[in-house]
Structures are given as structure tokens and as C-alpha cells.
Amino acid sequence: MITAITEWIDRQLGRGSASITVPVFDGALKSNRYIEDARVLATLEAPEDLATDGVAVFVADGSKVLQVLPEGLKEILAVQGSITALACMPGGGFALAIDGKEVRIEGGANHGRHWRAINGQALCAVNAIALGADGLLVVTDGSTELEYAQWKRDLMSLGKSGRVFELNPQTGEGRLLAANLHYAFGACSVGNKLWVSESWKHHVVDIDTSVRRTSVTEDLPGYPSRIVPATGGGAWLTCFILRTQLVEFVLREPTYRKRMIAEIDPAYWIAPALNSGNTFLEPMQGAQLKMMGVVKPWAPPRSYGLVVRLDAQGLVRYSLHSRFDGKNHGIAAAAECDGYLYVIAKGSRRLLMIDIAQTEKELIQ
């Protein structure tokens, strides 16, 4: 009762959870153009995820797995359906998620092993596969209700059915590590910890299977997605969409959201997007703001490009950006190999490459 009254007061006064604020890009999150100015290796059909075995980099592009070579991209595997997650197995081969509903091992010692359900729980929106301890696989499943492609609907419906599973490629066994997450999207073993992105809560949590979840990095200005290990400890965290006050406001308005979801094409929702500026029908893109007699172009960005370098404690060391006037938005995946960071900008369907040493030299004086 008291909580309800407090919430009502907060709502009237615009305080507490109703204050609708978003954290600012400052400190190590200060904006730059490293993603926008990154070298474009290729423009692909439907890039989704990246994986590396430490020697080569592989891209999941629609139903194909491509290897990144100096002379270009080479197809090395094709499956039926869209690949929504990709990981390299330690002894060779790949672990793939197909259409978000099946995890399958292709090649290597456990070729052919697959999971469509774990302990009777069907997979629905598998979006990341990571290598855990002892050769086990850690799989994040964003939602039990909406498939992977419908992530926007899950966000606007305040979905909280994300799960994390642990799979044993040798025995085929699996177990649930965590459930009821606000969209689990990406996992990574850092030291003896397991970090998981909980996208709609804008944070990365350490999933301690025995006790509880503790926040590793919180109140991010974007919605975190996949996490991959970084050389020297820590991880690369991608943020595929951006938080804005406008979206935060809409997320607090159930009646409006319900009507928007029911009546409007998802492409034109007031919701984050992987890319923007494609049509004038998109909300707010043509807005202007008059300040002190000067008309300034203004629009809350719908899409953005962001990769965050986290250290072993989860603190942000630096970040790479494509600002709202750029094109390389919707960063869905990253992989580090041989001193370079490979990045997928899903918004522009590009595969990008960034020299890590050079970037660190410029960003960390």
C-alpha cells in the first residue's frame, strides 16, 4: 500500500522512478567516432554474431558462417534457418543457435549434438552462446514468449522472461542457471565469474549460481548485448540500442504502449532501433528546436553504435562510438583477434575492424 502511494506521489511529482532520466555519456563513456571511422571490411546480407578461435574470425551472416580472410570472406558453413548466435568450440567446430529455437554443434568432437529444449523448457530466442568453465556452453535465451527478431516487442512489453542455460556438449545435459531476466542477451566467463547482459535493465550481472546475482556494471546509457573476453582481462560489451528519455517515458505509459503496439507498424514505434533516418515516418527525426532565436536540428537519436571495454572488475576503461549522425549503428557483436577488434554494425549490415593498440594509445593517455 505504502509503495503504491509512494509511486503515485512520484508519478505526480516526476520523482524517483518517474523522474525519467538517463545517464550521460561522460568519463570513459565520452562520445567519439571510432566505430563510425572504423575500417569497413564488408557489407553483408544479415550479419548477426561473431566468433573467434584465437586464430581466425567467423561471422554469422543469415544462414551462413563466413571466415574473415585478408582477401575477403569465405563461406565455410551453411544451415537451414537464420543463425542467431555463434561460438567456436575448443576442439574445432561451432556451436550455433538457429532461429533462436535450437542450439546445435557443427563439426568437432560433438558434431550433431543439439538442443531444442532443456529440462522440458523449449528454447525461444537464443541470442548468444559463450564458452563457460570446463568446456561447457553458456546460452542466453532472451524471452520465452517472443522470438529473437521480436526483441523490440519484448522491450515495449516490459518482458522479463530471459533465461541462462548451461549445456554440456559431451553428455548433452543442460541446466537452468538463471530465469526471469529482463532480456538476457550475451554471456561471458571472466575469471571464475559469469557475466550476463540483462538488456532491459541496462546492466551486466554476475550470475552466481549458488547465491544471487550481483551487478557488475550498472545504469548503462545503452541496452547491453553480447559480451566477449578481451585480451588482458575484462571484456568487450556491445550495446545494440540506446536509452533516451523519450523511450523511458513511453515505457512508463502502459496505455499508450498497448495502443502503439496494437495499431502501429513496429518500424515506426517510439522505440529504439538498429538504424534510423530511413523515412520521414520515423518518430521525431524531423524535429527542430529553437534556442535563443536559433533553430537547431534536434531529435532524440533512435539508433547509436557503442562498444564498451570493461576491465576485470567491470569498470569502464573506454568506449567506442558511432554517434547519432553516423551509420554504423546497432552494434550487435564484437570479437577480438590478433590485436584487432571486429565489430558487427547490424544497422548498416557492416563488418568493421578497429586497431586496438592504436585506439588505446589515443584514448588512454
Added chain:
Amino acid sequence: MKSTPILELRKATKRYAGIPAIEDVDFTLLKGEIHSIIGENGAGKSTLTKVMAGVVQLSSGQMLVDGDVVNPQTPNDALQMGVAMVFQESALVPTMTVAQNLFLGQEKFFNRLRGIYISAQQFLQSLQFDVDPTAQVSLLGAAKKQMVEIARAVLHEAKVIIFDEPTASLTPEEKKYFFDLVFKLKARGVSVIFISHALEEALLVSDRITILRDGKHVVTDMAAQFDRERIVQAMVGRDLSQTLYGQRKTFVRRQGKRVLSVQNLRMAAMVKNNSLSVFAGQVTGVFGLVGSGRTETFKVVAGIIKRDFMHGGEVLLNGKPVRYFVPASAIRDGIAYVTEDRKIEGFFETKSIADNIYLGLLAKLGGNRFLVSRKEAATVGEHWIKRLNVRAISKDVKAIELSGGNQQKVVIAKSLVQDPQIIIFDEPTRGVDVGAITEIHDLINRLADEGKAVVVISSYLPEIMALSDRILVQRMGKVVEEYSATEANEEKIMYAAIH
């Protein structure tokens, strides 16, 4: 400039409890000259000028005005002799109007208020001071109060006007007006004694400069014969120029945890949708022109003033939203605010150093402490006096009796005793001598090295650039730009602050 001495001190010595504050000082002020007195805090500048203004009397030596030996017993005596002093802290009656303050002590038996207002209006206009004579002094800002003080001294037709740190609270525009006024006074044959820690100002306006050190006269020479290095060396007896503002940071401390996140903060017209973060283990410098909302933003954080009642934004401490109604709650959560106005908000002037510091600890403990331990107060006081190198005869000396730099150290100790996680320094070296500046800067760096989140708000660009790992530039109520220490330069920062 005529070479007639209008005021002279010979072998002037003043002792407090047997300890000399000034000793055998010879000083000569010529008619129509601007004479700067420079020295570290505790060098004896204030005592020397207080002797001239009749606030204190010499223990030995002589004072001469127009060649006559005098011994003013009160400021009024000195005023009758033509010597007026404009104090650093306001000596105006806050409940009276500007006009009443101007004519205070010169009232006739029957006063006509309207007549006073008209006279005051005409007089203030002649000085080009934009101050409403009918305004109550308590409602005026620091700069306007300063103007009234100056106007009062001029009104009393003083032959000698002593200004103690006159520009500390003035904006650049107001400073320009002030210096114009000083030159006008000089043209009218008035002699001006100018005490300032801003060495550039002293070099710019003075005809002659006298430097004191440890209560003794070091050198008097024409201003043209001095440069910054020579002054600093004479003041401190060692070359501090490299350790003061000369050095720019060449490294940036690694950013720790985000301790404070201010999101879309609003506070009346002063803070407009302001967002910023403060990280552990770094010095975050905040620069902006007067009125840019820097102080107000951090006063909201520290619970000293309140954000807007509706839609005031959020302040997150370690990721948790906080809203303080009183500063004590912020102190208990580990937020310390070291005020820019130490004399009004920083300490209890009649309490001892130890008591003032102990009060800081009690503020942290709040209602958990029912009894006050004198022994603990003494121990805490001694510890911090030693740690911050507060120069005082004992821990029982009243705060008001300390020099500006040592008072500032007491204010800082009062905050550090609370073991805060965030320390906000608002103009930490305003009105502080160069020796103490170095010590305060060292302390700020040490706190950041220890992992504390440190915020330094300063109007002085070299100070911001020498201390900060990150520099936030604020304009019109919000942060408009951020630079790392290595990418910042004065032009960039100033451009962001103005445009």
C-alpha cells in the same frame, strides 16, 4: 606621482600573546600611488593594514600620517585621519539599505530618508556603480556588497584607502570596473593600498610592491622591477612557480567506479537539465563562468539546497537514487562539501580549531553521539592540525585568528574528518596564499590517489588544468563539454564556457 609620504610606518612591531605578527617593518606610502602588499597568509599583511586602519595598535614603532606621529585607537580615529579600510569580509549592516550603510555614522539629527537615497543614488552613479541605494544589503551579492564598501570609503573622503582582497568575489567585468575606480581614485590624489593573492592583478595595477614574509619586510620596489617568479620567490623564500600553476598534468588517473551520477538535474533558473558523473580515484574539475550553475549543482548533491520540487531530475550515489533535505544526511552518506565562502559557511569563528574540526565529526555521527568528549575533540584536532599542517600556536586558537590559508585547512579538515567518499572543493584556494595553495593542491591529489572521488570547482583555469583528470565545462546551468587533462587547453575550455 608625487614623492610625498602620506603614510609611514617605522620599525612597526605588533605582538599577539608575545608572538610577533609583524616585526620591525618599515613601510612608506606615497601620495597618489597604488601600493600592493603581498605575502603568504600569515606573512603579516592583514596585521600591518589593521594597524594603519586603527583596528589594532602597535606594540612598538611609529606610524606617521602626513609627517605627524599618530596612534589611532579605533577605525573611526583612522578615518578621521583619512585612512579607510575596505575589509575582505563585509563590514556592512545587513538589515540596512545601501544608502543607510553609506551614510552610517554621518547621520544628522533629523534625517530625511528620501534625501539620503537621492544623495546615495547620485554618488553611486558618479562611481558608475550599478547598485540600488534602496536595496537591503543582506539581499545583495558579494560583488555588490564590495561596491558599497568601496563607495563608503570614497564617500568619507579618505586620503588612504586600504583594500583587503577586493577582487576575490568579483566577476571579470566587475574587476574591470573596480580597477577603473582605483585609477580614478589615484588621479584624485588618493593613495591606495592593495592586498591581493592574485599576483597578476598586483603587477598590473601597482606602482610599487612590498613583499612581507613571516612578519618581516622582504623587499619594496617599483612594480616594473618585478615579475611573477621574483614575487613568488620573495614571498616564500623558494621557487614555487614550477610547483604551483606552471605545471600542466601529463597523465590522467584511471577512472574508478562511478560514485556519483547526476541526471537531468533542475534547480530554478540556475541548473537546467544538468547531467554529469564523478568517478572514484579521479579529480573531476568543474569550470564555468560565474552564474553557470556549478556551485548550485553540487550544493544540491550535498543537500545544501534543494532541486526543483517537480521533475527535478535524479542524483544517484553508487547507483542508488538519493534526495537530501539537509546536509547532515549527505554527510552521513559520505558526501563532503568544502564551501567557497569559508567565512560565512565554513567554520564557527569564535570556536577553536579543534572544536571546529570535531564539529565535522559530530555532523557525521549525528544522533548516534549523545555525549561530547573533550578529550576526543582534542585528539581529533591535534591529528588533523598535524596532518594538514595547520600553522597555529595551539589547537585552542580561535579560527578567526588564523590566516586565510590556515582557515581553509581547518574547513577542509572539518570535511575530511568525516571520511567522505566524495569531496567537493568549491574554490579551494580562493583568498589563500601561494604556500597554502601548494599544500591544498597536494592534499587534493593525495585524496584522489587514495581512491576518493574528488570534485574541484574553480574559476581559475590554471588551477583546473593543474589538478583535474577530467574537466567539465559548465555553461548556462549545464555541462556543455568534457575534456581529459591531456586534451584540454585554456582556449578550448574558455571557448566552451562562453559559446
